[in-house]
Amino acid sequence: MIQAAPISKGLNVEAIRKEFPILERLVKGKPLIYLDNAATSQKPQSVIDALTEYYSGYNANIHRGIHTLAEEATAAFERSRDTARDFIGANVREEIIFTRGTTEGINLVAYTWGRQNIHAGDEIIISGLEHHSNIVPWQILCEEKKAVLKVIPINDKGELVLEKFDELLSSKTKLVAVAHVSNALGTINPVKYIIDAAHNVGAKVLIDGAQSSVHLDIDVQDLDCDFFAFSSHKVYGPTGVGVLYGKKSILELMPPFQGGGEMIKEVTFEKTIYNELPYKYEAGTPNIGDTVAFKAALDFVNRIGKENIKRHEDELLEYATSELLQIPDLKIIGTSAEKASVISFVIDRIHPQDLGILLDNNGIAVRTGHHCAQPLMDTFCIPGTVRASFAVYNTIHEIDELVAGLRKAIKMLA
């Protein structure tokens, strides 16, 4: 049966692919098909160039030096902050704190705001589809403070059960911390509803934006979340950089996270006066080079346009879903009505790892395992899934290759 593959409308994907040098390489003798974008995205040439230009042109420590290189490096670093502010629609640049990534952002909130504001008997609500990074920091905090961690259950489609969430909310709720998009299933959570409902009982809300920031248009002011954390490396930027957004009014009242250089205004042995926002939370020499190059990644996304990216990824998701479902005994885990371009599946009697190894042998990179969301896997009574996640540079042809690779693997394993 010959069926014409639908051609993606609007985006010139071939031209976009040319911006990503890694997509030229072979894996196991075959052209790389990279479908592990929810783990980390590949980097366009502009990001790689920005890194090289920084180190070969104006590497210097920032905020202190009086010399030309320090001025240039500081200016570039701070331009990244402005671009990041713009990217998520924050009100002022002081609300953008650079971190090592989403995980550090969440931990920063747990260790500062959390230690100051969570007391014995208080409740923190998370959801059943969180990444370990949005579970463990709250477990540690709850244990230390004798607070209680509550979990919003999910239904068999992988959607949050909002009625249960409403029941969990009370005057004891001090914080709700949920993922915007599930890394394992792709579910887009109704965070606006969650934020409004949490605010009604006086709770603060942290949104884990690790998976959403690359797919969805983010406007933290419209969402009205109190904290929003995301990572550069999932948005086509370098590893080791992330952003924690916090409302200025909240950040100002929080104690510092780490002590050291950069975060101080005045130090005597008797007392230290902390620096102003956002530097109060950026102790030590930051990851300057990667942060500078992060701007190039955000510029890339802005140039293509989030709307165009989403349209393309939605097409890929829809096509992949219908093609995968034609494989006998394949079951998609996570069938929420609202999904980002992440597709997790299992095949009867075949271990995800076997599929992952055989797909890799065909140059196809997918993720297999529990996706750092073991409680979620337990809910579905599975040890893990195969996860294919799509980015702006993926094509319909690559999905055809994935399906062909799977059919071949199933035949070998049968």
Added chain:
Amino acid sequence: MSENKSIQEIEADIIDEFSLFDSWDEKYEYIIDMGKKLPELDEKYKLDENKVKGCQSTVWLVAEMENGKIIFKADSDAVIVKGLISMLIRVLSNHTPDEIIEAKLEFIQKIGMTSHLAQTRSNGLLSMVKQMKNFALAYKLKQSLINN
């Protein structure tokens, strides 16, 4: 039969067998076939304490001493891993603790397994080897305690 062969001789057999294959598809088919042929481990052994740590799939490994030689039995819920462990059992099982401890297991590298398996998975393979050698060390220690 492998009973009479030394570890090195069995390793050489495996290297010979793999040299017949032209592609990794064929090598994987062979590994999968070995995985399927490995006798299933009795449910009574499928305990948490018998699990090998460091593997993405679940691997159970048990060892018994018979006539001065160690007999390994293992199972996994993933068939390629089962094939890999089946090869390790073929090489190491039915040898003395000293022979197992001293085994260099160069066949793993020579059949291209270390370079072909992603680091995370070859770590799983190394975890299995380590666990088998640990069993050999433990039996050796036990023997020397009895003898003294």
